[in-house]
Amino acid sequence: MMKRFLALALSAVLALSLTACGSSTPEPTASEAPEASNTTTDSGESYVLKFALQNGENHPLCQGVAKFGEILAEKTDGRITLELYYSGALGDKATTVQGMQTGTIDGAMLMSGVIADYGCDDLRVFTLPYLFDSVAHARAFEASESGQALLDTVQSSGSKMVCIGTYQESARNYFFTDKEVRTPEDMKNLQIRCQEGSVYYDSVEALGAYAQSVAFSELYSALQSGVVDGAEQPLSGFVNNAFQEVSKYYVMDQHEISPNLILFSEITWNKLSAEDQEIIKEAFNESVPYFEELSDAKDEEYLQTIKDSGVEIIDVDVAEWQEACSSVYDTYGEEFTDIINQIKETKY
DSSP states (O other), X not given: OHHHHHHHHHHHHHHHHHHXXXXXXXOOOTTTSOOOOSSSOOOOOOEEEEEEOSSOTTSHHHHHHHHHHHHHHHHTTTSEEEEEEOTTTTOOHHHHHHHHHHTSSOEEEEEHHHHHTTTOGGGGGGGSTTOSSSHHHHHHHHHSHHHHHXXXXXXXXXXXXXXXXXXXXXXXXXEESSOOOOSGGGGTTOEEEOOSSHHHHHHHHHTTOEEEOOOGGGHHHHHHHTSOSEEEEOHHHHHHTTGGGSOSEEEEXXXXXXXXXXEEEHHXXXXXXXXXXXXXXXXXXXXXXXXXXXXXXXXXXXXXXXXHTTOEEEEOXXXXXXXXXXXXXXXXXXXXXXXXXXXXXXOO
16 A cells, blocks of 8 residues: 555656646746847837937927937838937936946937947047038038948947937037137136046147036036136037026137937847838938028027127137147047048048
């Protein structure tokens, strides 16, 4: 009897063991999971793409992205739409990049200098002072084959982001609270707030001034209280942040003309079919003329606002300022020699 009981018990254990093995299928690890295809035909799937913007809804750059979204929705009969989050609602620039890298944010518009800090070293060329002759020159390069090859390094560098194009607004210029500045010599010993980064610091100091790091949210009060003597912004940033209230001089030196990149998370991008990727690129390209016309018209309005506020707009000999910053090219320019030559050769 005991032998029969043991045999039955052993049979039950074996049966349970076999059943468990037969019903258990291990989950694939990240490396084993199949990659999302980006070469399939149009599946007809719908997407609401979460898109992060640092500027407010009325900024020309954001209006350009809104137009991009409208065109995309029209081309896909509403199947693919952009859900826009303005004024840093999804986080600051670093948080936005991290969100795209993990796929929690589908797309964003950020300046090239920001993305350069995430392995896209070649994009640092855009931070060099007086790189372009004009906004028209910059737009022509960014639309060229050489420009597109440079933008493609966003993805090839391993940043986990994809750049589909750029919006190029007006140049960044210096402005000052009290001192009238017309030449680099006039910059001597001034305290100037500039963007974060060694190229920016060295550019300010090559002009004879002292570079200061001040949070943008605190810049107005820093100008008002005299903590800094000046700063730099494009026309849109100067007016939209009311810096004309605490400044007397706006100098059209055009020291930086760098693009705003239209970016997508590589995770999101790889979920899309090749056809949908092309539709998105086409929609963006069709929005560029709208943005450029709007941006240029708004710049005229900004200039008039600045004049009406009593701020003096000063035109300068840009070549003189460029020469003063030659040491910056001695330090940083050699690694970008090929790109710089391509930029100089760009017709516009």
